[in-house]
Amino acid sequence: MSSLHPAQGAPLADWLAYLETLHPKAIDLGLDRIRVVAQQLSLSLDCIKITVAGTNGKGSTCAMLDSILLNAGYRVGTYTSPHLLRFNERIRINGEFATDERIVEQFERIEAARGETSLTYFEVTTLAALLLFQAERLDVAILEVGLGGRLDAVNIIDADCAILTSVDLDHMAYLGNTREAIGLEKAHVFRPGAPAICADPMPPETVLDYARQIGADLWRFGQDFNYSGDRQQWAYGGRSQRRSALGYPALRGANQLINASAALAALEALHPRLVVTQQDVRQGLLHVSLPARMQILPGLPATILDVAHNPHAVAALGQNLDSMGHYPHTYAVVGMLHDKDIEATLSRISRRIDRWMCVTLGGPRGTTAQELATIVRRLTQAEAPADPFIAGAVEVGRQAAGARKPGVRAAPRPAVPAHDVTVTTFEDPVQAFADARKLATDNDRILVFGSFATVGPVLEALRLEGRDVI
Structure with a gap:
């Protein structure tokens, strides 16, 4: 054995x-x-x-x-x-x-x-x-x-x-x-x-x-x-x-x-x-320092690294992206493991992304880029409603902390109509990230998320460039 x-x-x-x-x-x-x-x-x-x-x-x-x-x-x-x-x-x-x-x-x-x-x-x-x-x-x-x-x-x-x-x-x-x-x-x-x-x-x-x-x-x-x-x-x-x-x-x-x-x-x-x-x-x-948790790299375009890989974490990531303001295009380099609830996870963020770059993760738990792309295309053909659980949880925290008057709840985000998206596939995260950097303008943003196995190789590539990332 x-x-x-x-x-x-x-x-x-x-x-x-x-x-x-x-x-x-x-x-x-x-x-x-x-x-x-x-x-x-x-x-x-x-x-x-x-x-x-x-x-x-x-x-x-x-x-x-x-x-x-x-x-x-x-x-x-x-x-x-x-x-x-x-x-x-x-x-x-x-x-x-x-x-x-x-x-x-x-x-x-x-x-x-x-x-x-x-x-x-x-x-x-x-x-x-x-x-x-x-x-x-x-x-x-x-x-x-x-x-x-x-x-x-x-x-x-x-x-x-x-x-x-x-x-x-x-x-x-x-x-x-x-x-x-x-x-x-x-x-x-x-x-x-x-x-x-x-x-x-x-x-x-x-x-x-x-x-x-x-x-x-x-x-x-x-x-x-x-x-x-x-x-x-x-x-x-x-x-x-x-x-x-x-x-x-x-x-x-x-x-x-x-x-x-x-x-x-x-x-x-x-x-x-x-x-x-x-x-x-x-x-x-x-x-305090912890890489790849809503980690925003210095420079342009804005680049965000986050190991979020389940519905709850990705819903919070989506809220954090909203707080950053408007960007003409958001490129997402995403790879996930097949034992995750991929569709529920990506649905929490799909309306915020218009340039999907799906990657293959190796190993017995990895998902292929083609499998991810199929899920993304299915999600982006329909409306993407906000996630009610994370909004409610954050609101409970605000009320408990006294940040909002009791009984006053934030209005839920309305469903957003399907938007024009592109979906491409890559054999690994580093290749996808390199392509995103070529395509994105200084006014756009790049998001790398979905798994430690997605963010880790990108961090290593940045480290080899001499970037202080960890």
Whole structure:
């Protein structure tokens, strides 16, 4: 089933290729296998542990926590996935990516300890991150859940505080096809008696019921914490703490204040074990960085990179595009994985794009450019109504934060008639992006979205040009 074990001194790339062969399934949810190996490794984290789950917003929330806590002088480890350019991005220790050598050392330890136990790629890499964090004697470990929560490898750790950023439809083959089912899976990162931060403005009842059932200390957005703001600054309000006169996070996007509020709620809930000053928060939010989340590159034409790949995330992306003003043409370089709800996802943004550049993504989960183009053509032949869920969710957040008078709702966007579009196909994202740059004028804009596998190659091409993109 697996290929030959990498030789002594083999590079990280060889190990990563080997790990992909260890288990018959790329995704095989469950905690039994990883727990056996973690016990063999005597794995234990003697630090404050924050777990972050959710459909969207996990990466941004982790990045904000990491930046704030580093500014406060804590020793912080952050584990996220997937990566854009290099595997090392997944494991950060005190703001620096783990080195190839140290990652390989952990892989060798895990290989020696696992015996006949078969582990997935994600299970091995999760163990490697946890081993590195254990060796570093951290103050705080921030752990992003990969998929779901209940059976995700990260959930072998009992978090001192768990954050649930949002619940929406994604990974339905593994988590269920309703928000209620998916919410219950994600809520299993909560622990009895520990703070459970729920940032979803309209959480499924299953999330609330599970928190009550296990006796978690549930913090709800709009009830236990919220935000308010104007064009210049914003403020956080929690159960007993208020942080005012805050600058907006360096991360762009309509939902970033919800993510920032969730991070600050977690820090409030962990006080006095974690002490963070107002200046730490200000500096942390000012300097936070996370590529490919509504990342707008300097120069013309306007170029936006975003890994949005499900209906909820793409609806938010659409709102962010609307806030940028008018552009004669919007070129979209898009590639998606076939296990996503492609039609529902692209329908959330179709009326904003008139130049589609569909790309093929390789691998067993990839979708061909021709398959994408067929879906795009079908969507653009009909009207594209606004997405009611994201508009309602954002409005609930505004009302909870006091940004709008209670009872006053934003008018829904009207359906927009089908518009003149062009659809072309390309074998890879870099080729499509190069063509978009040739065709777009300085007054147009280029959007690259749909998957980490779409944005990553474009980022790498820009990096090779000498652009500072990550």
